[in-house]
Amino acid sequence: QSATPATPVQKSTPTQLVDALNGVFGKHPGARAVHAKGIVLEGTFTPSATASSISKAPHLQHDSVPVTVRFSDFAGIPTIPDNDGMASPRGLAVKFHLAGGAASDIVAHSFNGFPSATADDFRDLLIALSQSGPTAPKPTPLDGYLANHPAAKAFLTAPKPAPVSYGTLPFFGVNTFKFTNAANAVTYGRYQFLPVAGEHYLSDAATAKQAPAYLGTEIGERIKHGPVKFKLVLQVADASDKLDDPSITWPKTRRIVELGTLSVTRLVADNDAAQKQLLFLPNALPAGIEPADPMIDARSAAYPVSFGRRQ
Numbered sequence: 014q015s016a017t018p019a020t021p022v023q024k025s026t027p028t029q030l031v032d033a034l035n036g037v038f039g040k041h042p043g044a045r046a047v048h049a050k051g052i053v054l055e056g057t058f059t060p061s062a063t064a065s066s067i068s069k070a071p072h073l074q075h076d077s078v079p080v081t082v083r084f085s086d087f088a089g090i091p092t093i094p095d096n097d098g099m100a101s102p103r104g105l106a107v108k109f110h111l112a113g114g115a116a117s118d119i120v121a122h123s124f125n126g127f128p129s130a131t132a133d134d135f136r137d138l139l140i141a142l143s144q145s146g147p148t149a150p151k152p153t154p155l156d157g158y159l160a161n162h163p164a165a166k167a168f169l170t171a172p173k174p175a176p177v178s179y180g181t182l183p184f185f186g187v188n189t190f191k192f193t194n195a196a197n198a199v200t201y202g203r204y205q206f207l208p209v210a211g212e213h214y215l216s217d218a219a220t221a222k223q224a225p226a227y228l229g230t231e232i233g234e235r236i237k238h239g240p241v242k243f244k245l246v247l248q249v250a251d252a253s254d255k256l257d258d259p260s261i262t263w264p265k266t267r268r269i270v271e272l273g274t275l276s277v278t279r280l281v282a283d284n285d286a287a288q289k290q291l292l293f294l295p296n297a298l299p300a301g302i303e304p305a306d307p308m309i310d311a312r313s314a315a316y317p318v319s320f321g322r323r324q
């Protein structure tokens with residue numbers, strides 16, 4: 014792996030990061046600062062035979078574990094229509110319920126990349142966005158930001174077609190984790206959830222015809238006919254890959270190791286109560302998995318600020 018240079022100290026506080034999200038989407042009482050509209054389901058995760066070669070984490074050994082899953086639209090707007098442009102990228106958050114009441118989380122989205130290399134950069138982008146509404150004089154702060162941040166420009170302009178289903182989209186962990194197996198061998202990698210049903214998107218014309226809550230309705234119908242499954246795989250870093258910059262997408266040629274199968278089987282009955290009470294933390298990790306990118310801890314400090322505000 015590339016030697017990581019001394020990490021620059023993060024300047025933004027968790028509160029400033031959440032305030033910056035509120036600056037873009039507005040404040041919506043009771044809602045998450047981003048990924049505000051979602052749906053909670055349950056199921057199981059079954060590790061693959063190769064998972065324990067990567068990590069000694071308990072859910073990556075032999076036994077299946079129960080999971081709670083939340084699919085979401087991107088925007089921090091709880092009424093966002095599922096067919097709106099700001100609903101992408103979609104989110105997938107998974108809570109693995111481990112023995113003894115412990116839990117471990119993965120929080121992923123449907124784009125293989127991130128607009129910003131660091132939490133500070135992300136806050137700068139959010140502030141530029143919030144200052145660049147339709148009435149802002151040109152060039153806007155966002156124009157200036159994007160001129161100097163090609164990864165952010167690529168992220169914002171990349172096509173993000175609406176999916177047929179939450180079950181027909183791949184989701185990407187984006188940040189890099191360090192995995193240690195029982196023999197102390199170390200692997201660096203990024204999670205990917207690959208839909209077993211395949212990737213399926215709607216045409217623009219079909220997207221425009223969808224009901225505002227079509228994704229929630231669709232997933233409820235789909236699971237009546239059988240589990241909605243994803244392969245959880247790890248994209249393994251090459252020696253040349255930068256571990257702490259999620260704005261750089263690694264090439265598709267990287268080694269992929271299968272970690273297991275996520276099987277989503279039922280809707281949670283009181284969905285509003287479940288969404289309110291759920292808090293996913295990217296750094297909720299058992300022994301055998303550690304953050305390898307400082308954005309993971311930055312995210313995990315910001316999420317509880319949003320959680321506190323929506324209680």
Ligand code: HEM
Pocket residue numbers: 030031034044045046047048051083084085103104105106120121122127131132135185186187188259291292293308311312315316317319320323
């Ligand atoms: C510095 C970067 C980031 C910041 C400051 C940030 C901030 C937040 C905040 C404040 C929430 C709401 C938490 C809550 O109320 O429970 C959230 C939720 C979420 N974020 Fe991030 N985030 C960042 C990076 C990312 C990345 C890289 C991804 C995808 C790989 C991501 C995906 C999600 C998803 C899917 C949710 C919804 C989780 C749920 O269902 O409860 N975020 N984020």
